[in-house]
Amino acid sequence: MEEAAAYVTGIGIVSPIGVGRKAFWSSLLANESGMGPITHFDPEGFDVKIAAECNGFDPRDFMDRKVIPRLDRFAQMGLASTRMALDDAGAWETLEGEPERTGLVMGSGLGGVATIEQTQATLDEKGPGRVNPFAVTKIMPNSAAANIGIQLGVQGPSTAGALACSCGTDSVGLGYDLIRRGDADMVICGATEATIAPVIVAGFIAMKAMSRRNDAPEEACRPYDADHAGFVIAEGAAVMILESAESVARRGAEPYAKITGVGRTTDAYHPNDPDPEGKGVLRSMQLALEEAGVAGERVGYINPHGTGTLAGDGPESRAMEAINPAVKVSGTKSTLGHSLGASGAIEAAICALAIGEQTVPPMRNHETLAEGCADLDYVVGEPRDAPDLEAAICENLGVGGHNASVVFERV
Structure with a gap:
């Protein structure tokens, strides 16, 4: 280990x-x-x-x-x-x-x-x-x-x-x-x-x-x-x-997954809206992957912030595309709502479970891709078996411009 x-x-x-x-x-x-x-x-x-x-x-x-x-x-x-x-x-x-x-x-x-x-x-x-x-x-x-x-x-x-x-x-x-x-x-x-x-x-x-x-x-x-x-x-x-x-x-414990990298950045842009270019959240993911020693193409799943807002969805999705254009994405706030400070903890747990169970959970209410959003592999409606899932990222954006990302890997 x-x-x-x-x-x-x-x-x-x-x-x-x-x-x-x-x-x-x-x-x-x-x-x-x-x-x-x-x-x-x-x-x-x-x-x-x-x-x-x-x-x-x-x-x-x-x-x-x-x-x-x-x-x-x-x-x-x-x-x-x-x-x-x-x-x-x-x-x-x-x-x-x-x-x-x-x-x-x-x-x-x-x-x-x-x-x-x-x-x-x-x-x-x-x-x-x-x-x-x-x-x-x-x-x-x-x-x-x-x-x-x-x-x-x-x-x-x-x-x-x-x-x-x-x-x-x-x-x-x-x-x-x-x-x-x-x-x-x-x-x-x-x-x-x-x-x-x-x-x-x-x-x-x-x-x-x-x-x-x-x-x-x-x-x-x-x-x-x-x-x-x-x-x-x-x-x-x-x-x-x-x-x-x-x-x-x-x-003799049996872990669900292991955490190997963390990245934190600040947008320094606006008290309410994220950076429209998504530079902060992208850099937080890059820093987490760098610390973990994991290449972007190995990331099979991202549980994103995914609040369904006009200001956030486009920049965030393009940041995920920059990490791995083939990554599976499920924005689970569509199911759970946005529990503000708790949301990242819940979504981090989802990442650990997804790796442990080798299953990506679904998201709701995604029918037509919004203008300005990256065309990623959004997992909609049904869970997706992921027997080769090696690494996942949980990333969140905070009001005020705070970004945090955590990398989970298979044990």
């Missing part, structure tokens, strides 16, 4: 199409949609009334009832995903035996938004004396990381990034960095987000970034399609257990 690689040995997911790796992967391959009407709040008066909610998630399945009210929903989903990932990896004994050698990276783009709104309402209606004493620790973006550490006894290095929509991919890269530097033998890494809240939905509506196809939510997000008109907001969380080669060998 490669000393510099980080091995993916466990996956835990909370998503709009299933909770847990098995349910999630089965629904993804079945091309099921997670889109539907907003139920987390009353969207009357909003131009957008659809989202991808994790309605199958019940925090009582994963934590003590006394813990639940002390955590915002995003932290609940992060803790639940971590427990599932440790179960999947069979790594509880490793965590409990050497907690100081277990690292933790848990990102979130926005943190406890619902708690901010609830706290403001309490302040307005009842005054400052009635504000919940846990309000600050529920709101802070590192709340998920902090509570995972507290609940599970993680004592190694920890961090909590908030790099907008590239946060999840960057978190996976940071986990790889901890393994590569020898700072930890095992890392719990991922991201979580629960921002289907009035202030965030209204803000994205004002940005004109969201699809308004309220009458057909399952068809609303259309990456690289001629009818693309924005994303569908979502919630979710994903956690991967990363281990060093030594830890994998010691435990």
Whole structure:
């Protein structure tokens, strides 16, 4: 095994199409949609009334009832995903035996938004004396990381990034960095987000970034399609257990895939829109491949940012074409929606599963190629067997111009 690689040995997911790796992967391959009407709040008066909610998630399945009210929903989903990932990896004994050698990276783009709104309402209606004493620790973006550490006894290095929509991919890269530097033998890494809240939905509506196809939510997000008109907001969380080669060998673990390269760049272009030439995202993929020592033609699958926006789809698709014009692409936000900071973590997990299962999952709603988009091998409708899949890339673009890419390889 490669000393510099980080091995993916466990996956835990909370998503709009299933909770847990098995349910999630089965629904993804079945091309099921997670889109539907907003139920987390009353969207009357909003131009957008659809989202991808994790309605199958019940925090009582994963934590003590006394813990639940002390955590915002995003932290609940992060803790639940971590427990599932440790179960999947069979790594509880490793965590409990050497907690100081277990690292933790848990990102979130926005943190406890619902708690901010609830706290403001309490302040307005009842005054400052009635504000919940846990309000600050529920709101802070590192709340998920902090509570995972507290609940599970993680004592190694920890961090909590908030790099907008590239946060999840960057978190996976940071986990790889901890393994590569020898700072930890095992890392719990991922991201979580629960921002289907009035202030965030209204803000994205004002940005004109969201699809308004309220009458057909399952068809609303259309990456690289001629009818693309924005994303569908979502919630979710994903956690991967990363281990060093030594830890994998010691435990006899069977990894899904290995991470061998990470690339990060900044567009320095615009607060909302990506670089129209896609230079930043292309360079992030090139840097990741360079670190991995992988040629572009070996990349058989890319799970892209793929939000279905006019500004993003064209430049991103042309960047993927520059990496490998024959690459298979599936933009899974068409199924899962856009969970902002968590999306890259979920999509990174999809890449690891695609390599482990030698199967590329499908995307929805791609019928006619949009003008300005590269004519790639978009995997639509049905999963694709990929017995020769050696390498995959997860790449994401963050609001503000942040780009992150991670290379996964077959073990």
